Amino acid sequence: MPTHQPPVVRVSHLSKHFGAHAVVQDVSFELAAGETLVLLGPSGCGKTTLLKMLNRLVEPDGGTVEINGRDILAQRPELLRRGIGYVIQQVGLLPHYTVAENIAVVPRLLGHAPAAIADRTEALLTRLHLPPARYAGQLPHQLSGGQQQRVGLARALAADPPIVLLDEPFGALDPLTRASIRREFRELEELRSKTIVLVTHDVTEAFELADRILLLDAGQPQQLGTPRELLFRPANEFVRRFFAAERLALQLRTLTLADVFVETSHWNMADTNRRDSDNLNSQITVNEALERLTSADTALPSFPFTVAQLMAAFGEALQREEDAWKR
Numbered sequence: 001m002p003t004h005q006p007p008v009v010r011v012s013h014l015s016k017h018f019g020a021h022a023v024v025q026d027v028s029f030e031l032a033a034g035e036t037l038v039l040l041g042p043s044g045c046g047k048t049t050l051l052k053m054l055n056r057l058v059e060p061d062g063g064t065v066e067i068n069g070r071d072i073l074a075q076r077p078e079l080l081r082r083g084i085g086y087v088i089q090q091v092g093l094l095p096h097y098t099v100a101e102n103i104a105v106v107p108r109l110l111g112h113a114p115a116a117i118a119d120r121t122e123a124l125l126t127r128l129h130l131p132p133a134r135y136a137g138q139l140p141h142q143l144s145g146g147q148q149q150r151v152g153l154a155r156a157l158a159a160d161p162p163i164v165l166l167d168e169p170f171g172a173l174d175p176l177t178r179a180s181i182r183r184e185f186r187e188l189e190e191l192r193s194k195t196i197v198l199v200t201h202d203v204t205e206a207f208e209l210a211d212r213i214l215l216l217d218a219g220q221p222q223q224l225g226t227p228r229e230l231l232f233r234p235a236n237e238f239v240r241r242f243f244a245a246e247r248l249a250l251q252l253r254t255l256t257l258a259d260v261f262v263e264t265s266h267w268n269m270a271d272t273n274r275r276d277s278d279n280l281n282s283q284i285t286v287n288e289a290l291e292r293l294t295s296a297d298t299a300l301p302s303f304p305f306t307v308a309q310l311m312a313a314f315g316e317a318l319q320r321e322e323d324a325w326k327r
Contacts, residue, residue, distance in 0.1 A: 014063035041216035085156030085164035
């Protein structure tokens, strides 16, 4: 999560109508360098339209978008887009271009040297678990859906843009592939310095990837905040109901061991962190701890508490959150 910095992206009172239908209504937010904002909400709530206004694929009817203090309407759309990575659900790879040629599209437009493009392509493919010797010369139809999505992400990152927009990037993938690529996404060093705006309707995906979430309904912002704030401090009834069906799963994925054991004697976090800092620390989630506690993998570190103790502490933590919300 980024620290206090001047905003890289500033959106002020943005709106869009298609005919008489208001698709986006009075949306404002700011993003710092390195922050990931997830646009979340039901189908048809305006998420994709809002995203496309950030790179002028859709022109706003009102409001402003500034990138590094400059109004995007003062820039030529094609030049603006060359500095913003863009990944869509359908990937959009050029069918008659090889993987390497697809990745090289924007760097070539920007006049990068061929040798630099080749080095960048090889590095990205390697980091995305697509060995260049095997995949660089393949055509899109020779790839699986997950492999195509990785190539689409590599193409968006090829020119090293500071901002990356992603529109349901994992939506067309099967659940196992989707979960695997989300893990890769979180761990990819290339993305840690990027300012990211990601559209999804998948609540779990939003909670896994977001620093902050903007929840929309019928084009109107309902709440902007961290996943924890939306889960434990809902701004209104819509926000509360939106997360109700998955509330327990989200709580397990949101609260950490530090949260649940902060006021108990079950676990000395400092001692445990010193003993096994690489594999176990106070910032892993309750869900991750449960997975390790119930795993048959004997190589995983042991815990100084049982499942029963963990769940008891988890229940106490939820009660503390509830009491704090009532205050």
